[in-house]
Amino acid sequence: MSTLAAVFWREARLAWAGGGGAAGPAAFFLAAITLAPLAIGPAPELLAAAGPGLMGFAALLSVLQSAERLYGDDFSDGTLDLYALMPMGLPLLALAKTLGQGVATLWPLPLIALLGGLMYGVPLMSSLMLAVSLLAAVPALVLLSGFAGALAAGVKRSGLLIALIATPMMVPVLIFAAGAGRASFEGDERAAANLLLTLAVSLGTVALAPFGIAAAVRSRLG
Amino acid sequence: MLAMTATQPDLPDMTGFDPATLDVRGLALSRGEVRLFAGLDLSLAPGQALLLTGPNGTGKTTLLRALAGFVRPDTGQVSLGGAAVQDVLGWLGHSDGLKPNETLRMALRFWADMHGTSRRAILPLMRLLAIDHLIDRPAGQLSRGQQRRAGLARVALANRPLWLLDEPAGPLDGAGRDRLADLVAWHRARGGAVIAATHQTLDWPDAATLDLGARL
Numbered sequence: 177m178s179t180l181a182a183v184f185w186r187e188a189r190l191a192w193a194g195g196g197g198a199a200g201p202a203a204f205f206l207a208a209i210t211l212a213p214l215a216i217g218p219a220p221e222l223l224a225a226a227g228p229g230l231m232g233f234a235a236l237l238s239v240l241q242s243a244e245r246l247y248g249d250d251f252s253d254g255t256l257d258l259y260a261l262m263p264m265g266l267p268l269l270a271l272a273k274t275l276g277q278g279v280a281t282l283w284p285l286p287l288i289a290l291l292g293g294l295m296y297g298v299p300l301m302s303s304l305m306l307a308v309s310l311l312a313a314v315p316a317l318v319l320l321s322g323f324a325g326a327l328a329a330g331v332k333r334s335g336l337l338i339a340l341i342a343t344p345m346m347v348p349v350l351i352f353a354a355g356a357g358r359a360s361f362e363g364d365e366r367a368a369a370n371l372l373l374t375l376a377v378s379l380g381t382v383a384l385a386p387f388g389i390a391a392a393v394r395s396r397l398g
Numbered sequence: 399m400l401a402m403t404a405t406q407p408d409l410p411d412m413t414g415f416d417p418a419t420l421d422v423r424g425l426a427l428s429r430g431e432v433r434l435f436a437g438l439d440l441s442l443a444p445g446q447a448l449l450l451t452g453p454n455g456t457g458k459t460t461l462l463r464a465l466a467g468f469v470r471p472d473t474g475q476v477s478l479g480g481a482a483v484q485d486v487l488g489w490l491g492h493s494d495g496l497k498p499n500e501t502l503r504m505a506l507r508f509w510a511d512m513h514g515t516s517r518r519a520i521l522p523l524m525r526l527l528a529i530d531h532l533i534d535r536p537a538g539q540l541s542r543g544q545q546r547r548a549g550l551a552r553v554a555l556a557n558r559p560l561w562l563l564d565e566p567a568g569p570l571d572g573a574g575r576d577r578l579a580d581l582v583a584w585h586r587a588r589g590g591a592v593i594a595a596t597h598q599t600l601d602w603p604d605a606a607t608l609d610l611g612a613r614l
Binding site: 178179182183186189190193249252253254255257258260261262263394397398 | 463466468469470482483484485487489491492493494495496497499500504508509511512
């Protein structure tokens, strides 16, 4: 267990120290939600209605934006070889590594979603619901992009491949997370159900994705 | 060689490991569609060293990766006397497994923790490899040779009986090769075994040589 914590903190520390950590996804997210109103138009009721969906969508894209570094660097500097030789086994290690890096790089996303929701004129409670559901979605998003990143590790221009692999798998969690915020905004009682479904997808991903990542890493090392 | 190791003031004090034997029977390996070699037998007992030589492209790295279980052989078997690969191998590949922004202190502490080795072994090992003064430098600021030495320190920290080293002396200078020889002598004296792919002549005492180029 302590070795798992060691992997988690090392990955979080490395993501924090190298290449700006949370700055990349956060800047991308901020840019997306700042530019969207310029394209949609300034009508307040339109923005408030589109807000929750836009936040979910922009968050997904900003997770993808940082996915390339998740396994690509470890592949090229030989760290993946060493991780594959750890007695704890690759699935557990991949879980600790991916979540560690995810926490270090993606923690601002729910906060920005909360502020963004308010900025779009979404009521406070609905913005909070949106932020909480995004928080619940982060494990699923980061593990799915980790899976795609592991499949594409060591491939040139892996960003394209990662987007193609990860985007379809992220559809359910996007629908539920954005749906929670939208339902809350519309005063629909399905908001809580959507939030629980987001959590369910995240938990399922935590249980399954590490095995997929481990298999992908092994095939890339062979 | 004994005299050289005796001059080392403090050799790392680490808990012992169970010696491992390696036994390879009828191994055939390919890279892509190209068959590298077939029918390779080799065995290694505790304390022994084996140097893999041969021109580029003869399959030295692929053989090491097959022994580590990364590459699946076409035919043949690799046996480690019933032990799992994860409990036996110290691995140094083409790359050193260092992160450019991480200091050697943080990196080696991490790997010591991962392998359950005492952190007190870090400094003596770094002294043995003459990189102890670099302990607080990020790996990205080190020269290739210094990074290689740090990689070797990491292998030793794993405290595993069988070392697989891919070009361990590649970027090392003359003094570095002597340090490497000291490290390997220390490992073998503890009952460890080493297989190293190399283009340099490494004068390790009683090391066997397998020329993969001559097998073609």
